Amino acid sequence: MALIVYRCFLYATWIFYAVLNDLSADVAVALQQPLERISVEMVFRSLYFFNRPLLQNPQLQLIPWLVEHQRSMGLVKAIGQRHRRNASKSLDIWAEALT
Structure with missing residues:
Protein backbone atom coordinates (compact mmCIF):
# COMPACT_ATOMS: atom_id res chain seq x y z
CA MET A 1 0.00 0.00 0.00
CA ALA A 2 2.76 2.44 0.93
CA LEU A 3 4.53 1.69 -2.34
CA ILE A 4 1.41 2.61 -4.33
CA VAL A 5 1.05 5.91 -2.47
CA TYR A 6 4.75 6.63 -3.00
CA ARG A 7 4.44 5.99 -6.74
CA CYS A 8 1.35 8.22 -6.97
CA PHE A 9 3.21 11.08 -5.28
CA LEU A 10 6.21 10.50 -7.53
CA TYR A 11 4.10 10.55 -10.71
CA ALA A 12 2.17 13.61 -9.54
CA THR A 13 5.45 15.41 -8.89
CA TRP A 14 6.76 14.54 -12.35
CA ILE A 15 3.55 15.70 -14.02
CA PHE A 16 3.52 18.94 -12.02
CA TYR A 17 7.17 19.64 -12.86
CA ALA A 18 6.55 18.91 -16.56
CA VAL A 19 3.58 21.31 -16.67
CA LEU A 20 5.58 23.98 -14.81
CA ASN A 21 8.50 23.64 -17.25
CA ASP A 22 6.12 23.86 -20.20
CA LEU A 23 4.55 26.98 -18.71
CA LEU A 35 14.59 29.65 -21.21
CA GLU A 36 17.66 29.86 -18.97
CA ARG A 37 16.74 33.45 -18.07
CA ILE A 38 13.24 32.51 -16.85
CA SER A 39 12.93 31.68 -13.15
CA VAL A 40 10.81 28.53 -12.83
CA GLU A 41 10.37 29.17 -9.11
CA MET A 42 9.00 32.66 -9.71
CA VAL A 43 6.63 31.35 -12.41
CA PHE A 44 5.33 28.91 -9.80
CA ARG A 45 4.97 31.64 -7.16
CA SER A 46 3.16 33.94 -9.60
CA ASN A 51 -5.68 33.56 -8.65
CA ARG A 52 -7.30 36.83 -7.47
CA PRO A 53 -7.49 38.50 -10.92
CA MET A 73 6.82 38.93 -10.37
CA GLY A 74 10.56 38.73 -11.10
CA LEU A 75 10.17 36.18 -13.88
CA VAL A 76 13.34 37.13 -15.77
CA LYS A 77 16.60 36.47 -13.99
CA ALA A 78 19.08 39.33 -13.81
CA ILE A 79 22.43 38.93 -15.51
CA GLY A 80 25.13 39.28 -12.90
CA GLN A 81 28.39 41.15 -13.36
CA ARG A 82 30.35 37.90 -13.40
CA HIS A 83 28.20 36.52 -16.23
CA ARG A 84 28.61 39.71 -18.26
CA ARG A 85 32.37 39.57 -17.75
CA ASN A 86 32.53 35.90 -18.79
CA ALA A 87 30.37 36.58 -21.87
CA SER A 88 32.68 39.46 -22.81
CA LYS A 89 35.76 37.24 -22.47
CA SER A 90 34.10 34.50 -24.48
CA LEU A 91 33.19 36.96 -27.22
CA ASP A 92 36.78 38.23 -27.30
CA ILE A 93 38.07 34.68 -27.66
CA TRP A 94 35.56 33.47 -30.25
CA ALA A 95 34.83 36.70 -32.15
CA GLU A 96 37.05 35.75 -35.05
CA ALA A 97 35.45 32.32 -35.42
CA LEU A 98 31.93 33.80 -35.24
CA THR A 99 32.45 36.21 -38.12
Missing part, protein backbone atom coordinates in the same frame (compact mmCIF):
# COMPACT_ATOMS: atom_id res chain seq x y z
CA SER A 24 8.02 28.48 -18.19
CA ALA A 25 8.88 27.74 -21.82
CA ASP A 26 5.69 29.50 -22.95
CA VAL A 27 6.61 32.52 -20.82
CA ALA A 28 10.11 32.53 -22.33
CA VAL A 29 8.68 32.56 -25.85
CA ALA A 30 6.20 35.31 -24.98
CA LEU A 31 8.95 37.45 -23.39
CA GLN A 32 11.43 36.62 -26.18
CA GLN A 33 14.00 35.47 -23.65
CA PRO A 34 16.04 32.26 -23.52
CA LEU A 47 0.38 31.38 -9.98
CA TYR A 48 -0.76 32.30 -6.46
CA PHE A 49 -1.02 35.99 -7.43
CA PHE A 50 -2.85 35.13 -10.65
CA LEU A 54 -8.78 35.23 -12.35
CA LEU A 55 -11.62 35.17 -9.82
CA GLN A 56 -12.57 38.72 -10.82
CA ASN A 57 -12.31 38.06 -14.55
CA PRO A 58 -12.74 34.40 -15.60
CA GLN A 59 -11.80 35.29 -19.20
CA LEU A 60 -8.27 36.25 -18.15
CA GLN A 61 -5.43 34.32 -19.79
CA LEU A 62 -2.34 33.28 -17.81
CA ILE A 63 0.48 33.92 -20.28
CA PRO A 64 -0.56 37.47 -21.24
CA TRP A 65 -1.06 38.28 -17.55
CA LEU A 66 2.40 36.96 -16.71
CA VAL A 67 3.94 38.98 -19.53
CA GLU A 68 2.20 42.12 -18.30
CA HIS A 69 3.34 41.60 -14.70
CA GLN A 70 6.72 40.00 -15.38
CA ARG A 71 8.71 42.77 -13.68
CA SER A 72 6.77 42.74 -10.43
